[in-house]
Amino acid sequence: MTYPTQKQFKKKMLSTLVMASFASSVFSLVADEADETAIERITVTTQKRVQAIQDVPVTVTAFSGEMLEQLGIADLDVLSEITPGLVIQEQSPNNPGFVIRGITSDSGSAQSSPRVSVYYNGADVSRSRGSYFELFDIERVEVVKGPQATLFGTAASVGALSVTTRKPQEEFEAAVTLGAGNFAAKNMNGYVTGGEQKVQGRLAFTYKERDGYVENIAQNQPDLHGIERTGIRPSLRITPNDDLTLDLVYNFEKNNDTGTAFKSRRFAPTGGDTSPYSFVEASGSPLALQVFGKSDLGVERTVKDLNLTVNWDLNEQWQLTSISAKRSFDSLEVFDADGTQAWFLEFAEDATGDQFSQELRFNYSADKLNSFFGISYFDEDGSQLVPFSTEESIYLNCVGQLAALNVPCINPDGTVNILTPLLTQGQAQLLPYQGSYQNFGENKAFSVFADFSYAVTEALELTAGLRYVDEDKTSGYASNFANSVLAKAPLLPVVSTNGEIFSAEGSFDAWLPRFNALYRVNNQLNFYATISKGRRSEVVDVNSASSPTGAIPRITELPAETIWNYEAGIKGSTENNSLRYAVSMFYQDYQNFQVTLQDDAGNFYTDNAGNAKNMGIEAELSTSLSDDLEWFTNLAWIDAKIDDDSSNGNLAGNRFRLQPEYTAGTGLLHSYELGSEYQLNSSLLYSFRSDIFFEEANAPVAGFDITQGAVQLTSLRFGLENTQQNWSVTLYSSNVFDKEYLVDAGNTGGAFGYPSFVPAAPRLFGIEFSKSFM
Numbered sequence: 001m002t003y004p005t006q007k008q009f010k011k012k013m014l015s016t017l018v019m020a021s022f023a024s025s026v027f028s029l030v031a032d033e034a035d036e037t038a039i040e041r042i043t044v045t046t047q048k049r050v051q052a053i054q055d056v057p058v059t060v061t062a063f064s065g066e067m068l069e070q071l072g073i074a075d076l077d078v079l080s081e082i083t084p085g086l087v088i089q090e091q092s093p094n095n096p097g098f099v100i101r102g103i104t105s106d107s108g109s110a111q112s113s114p115r116v117s118v119y120y121n122g123a124d125v126s127r128s129r130g131s132y133f134e135l136f137d138i139e140r141v142e143v144v145k146g147p148q149a150t151l152f153g154t155a156a157s158v159g160a161l162s163v164t165t166r167k168p169q170e171e172f173e174a175a176v177t178l179g180a181g182n183f184a185a186k187n188m189n190g191y192v193t194g195g196e197q198k199v200q201g202r203l204a205f206t207y208k209e210r211d212g213y214v215e216n217i218a219q220n221q222p223d224l225h226g227i228e229r230t231g232i233r234p235s236l237r238i239t240p241n242d243d244l245t246l247d248l249v250y251n252f253e254k255n256n257d258t259g260t261a262f263k264s265r266r267f268a269p270t271g272g273d274t275s276p277y278s279f280v281e282a283s284g285s286p287l288a289l290q291v292f293g294k295s296d297l298g299v300e301r302t303v304k305d306l307n308l309t310v311n312w313d314l315n316e317q318w319q320l321t322s323i324s325a326k327r328s329f330d331s332l333e334v335f336d337a338d339g340t341q342a343w344f345l346e347f348a349e350d351a352t353g354d355q356f357s358q359e360l361r362f363n364y365s366a367d368k369l370n371s372f373f374g375i376s377y378f379d380e381d382g383s384q385l386v387p388f389s390t391e392e393s394i395y396l397n398c399v400g401q402l403a404a405l406n407v408p409c410i411n412p413d414g415t416v417n418i419l420t421p422l423l424t425q426g427q428a429q430l431l432p433y434q435g436s437y438q439n440f441g442e443n444k445a446f447s448v449f450a451d452f453s454y455a456v457t458e459a460l461e462l463t464a465g466l467r468y469v470d471e472d473k474t475s476g477y478a479s480n481f482a483n484s485v486l487a488k489a490p491l492l493p494v495v496s497t498n499g500e501i502f503s504a505e506g507s508f509d510a511w512l513p514r515f516n517a518l519y520r521v522n523n524q525l526n527f528y529a530t531i532s533k534g535r536r537s538e539v540v541d542v543n544s545a546s547s548p549t550g551a552i553p554r555i556t557e558l559p560a561e562t563i564w565n566y567e568a569g570i571k572g573s574t575e576n577n578s579l580r581y582a583v584s585m586f587y588q589d590y591q592n593f594q595v596t597l598q599d600d601a602g603n604f605y606t607d608n609a610g611n612a613k614n615m616g617i618e619a620e621l622s623t624s625l626s627d628d629l630e631w632f633t634n635l636a637w638i639d640a641k642i643d644d645d646s647s648n649g650n651l652a653g654n655r656f657r658l659q660p661e662y663t664a665g666t667g668l669l670h671s672y673e674l675g676s677e678y679q680l681n682s683s684l685l686y687s688f689r690s691d692i693f694f695e696e697a698n699a700p701v702a703g704f705d706i707t708q709g710a711v712q713l714t715s716l717r718f719g720l721e722n723t724q725q726n727w728s729v730t731l732y733s734s735n736v737f738d739k740e741y742l743v744d745a746g747n748t749g750g751a752f753g754y755p756s757f758v759p760a761a762p763r764l765f766g767i768e769f770s771k772s773f774m
């Protein structure tokens with residue numbers, strides 16, 4: 001199969017952008033011939049009221065739950081393939097990264113603030129280690145680009161991902177899906193719903209498991225990238241009268257994955273090679289249970305979420321909405337950071353978080369004026385504990401401090417050299433070493449917000465919004481590293497606080513506006529423009545430093561990262577909605593751009609990289625080619641870089657990490673009736689992304705390239721449905737052509753000169769059987 005070069009792709013992309021801009025006229029003849037066909041009409045609640053997507057003067061991409069099911073999308077990271085300007089990286093459910101228009105939100109530190117808002121049933125769940133969830137029984141997904149503080153709160157400094165689950169209904173309905181695939185994959189999901197006029201219930205569930213697709217030859221360790229994930233969501237809807245609706249939703253998810261395959265390219269596993277796509281020998285720590293609380297590599301993670309949403313129609317014009325939400329997570333991940341068989345860089349991360357949020361909002365709707373205003377409160381408390389385990393002589397030898405002995409860290413035959421007997425003259429065979437550092441964060445935020453949209457004429461609508469945010473932050477840090485026997489000092493370059501917690505506080509506030517204009521050329525074509533301000537709040541970074549009297553606090557207050565976003569776009573459709581399109585252009589100006597870096601101990605911290613610029617074009621097109629065939633495509637060009645100015649230091653001129661310059665995704669949805677009882681259903685999804693850097697430095701780590709070249713992926717589903725008996729059988733495959741590519745590179749091992757490489761999933765395939773009951 002021949003794939004286009006990047007130059008060819010650029011030309012095709014620009015041509016398509018021009019085509020989409022004039023789609024209303026170009027496709028008018030097609031629309032006239034397709035009067036009986038129409039694609040699904042999309043409504044969103046981006047502006048806190050139900051609107052057709054083309055009437056929203058913001059760049060937003062939305063998908064219904066039905067479309068996600070047709071495409072077989074049940075994981076958050078796959079949304080990247082159908083959403084321009086969005087990248088979701090998933091090393092594990094404990095470590096997701098959300099990227100909107102080049103800006104990454106993935107820090108696990110409890111002291112830092114997220115950039116991308118992740119909303120679940122109207123509540124902010126943006127904290128990195130608690131933000132991952134399974135996509136099952138979903139009503140709608142909305143991806144909003146650009147700063148959206150008025151609409152989604154302070155974390156939406158560059159955009160927001162909002163997921164809404166399906167609600168109970170009065171009529172009885174149930175469905176179940178059972179599946180099996182390669183790597184011993186098994187899955188089961190479904191729901192049951194029903195009730196009476198005033199009380200309805202719904203129970204949705206999901207379970208999936210799969211063996212690891214990366215073989216791990218180390219003894220007593222599992223193959224890596226295996227999954228076992230359980231989700232259950234009971235929900236209750238109470239409607240005492242026509243004006244009042246109460247939705248109570250509880251979500252419980254448990255992950256027990258086998259962990260991430262960090263592979264070294266410096267030393268090969270026994271009998272193997274250094275390719276990231278071959279087997280590994282990640283042996284971990286023999287004292288893992290004692291030091292980490294878990295004996296093998298992998299993730300144990302539990303998330304609990306309780307949400308009460310009340311909608312009260314006070315009269316024809318006024319509505320009161322209350323969203324009360326409580327969420328907690330507890331996530332332990334044990335990983336082999338050096339990616340070798342040596343007992344060298346063995347770490348774990350034990351992250352916990354509890355949060356409570358409350359929003360009260362009034363909505364007003366009239367002929368010319370639509371507005372909302374309200375208050376919100378957010379209280380979050382979290383911590384990130386990172387324990388470390390190694391053997392002293394192995395560590396010192398592998399980092400080069402025993403070079404005079406001229407003994408390699410790992411021999412060509414794969415054996416690991418343990419020099420403790422030599423260095424201690426036989427007094428000890430092993431010298432286990434352990435330590436830990438931990439950061440804490442507490443954030444209390446109070447907001448007041450208001451937003452007004454006014455129809456100046458039948459064609460022109462103007463919107464202005466403003467949010468005031470007042471935050472109180474407390475950051476803490478503690479570490480516990482004793483002197484090693486051989487080095488007479490802590491092995492990691494950490495100033496130990498001997499368990500004492502250092503802390504600091506800060507109070508900050510900000511005004512965050514947005515201004516929008518929507519011009520309706522006719523019923524099918526709108527232009528819009530927007531100016532908005534985003535903010536990633538100040539960081540109170542607490543660490544430790546040495547002094548003649550011992551460890552003392554090292555406190556750094558990083559200024560807020562501010563973003564001004566300037567955007568213009570066009571949205572349109574044909575009269576019968578057989579074709580829908582959108583094109584947007586944006587320019588973003590960052591001040592005090594914050595980046596996540598690693599120190600020599602592998603500790604992640606936030607630093608100020610100076611100023612940055614970001615610009616791009618995004619386009620979407622959906623059309624019904626016939627009664628049986630629907631096609632959609634999206635394109636994006638994003639030029640996201642730190643300013644090439646000497647004041648920005650070593651990062652000047654560098655591209656943002658994880659952001660490809662060019663992305664594209666296209667798909668086909670097809671159905672074909674076979675008589676009165678059977679129907680063939682199929683879908684095809686193709687995605688392209690250009691090369692990316694995995695680190696802001698845009699440079700090799702320890703001489704190893706940590707970039708990923710262009711990636712093209714294809715997914716396919718093909719099924720037979722019995723429309724009378726409501727069952728279907730579907731064959732599916734993702735990464736159909738078994739492409740090898742990386743999810744990440746560098747990672748914790750990179751701070752020690754041992755960058756690790758994480759392979760993405762190979763070809764996965766299987767079969768599913770579904771049955772619905774009505």
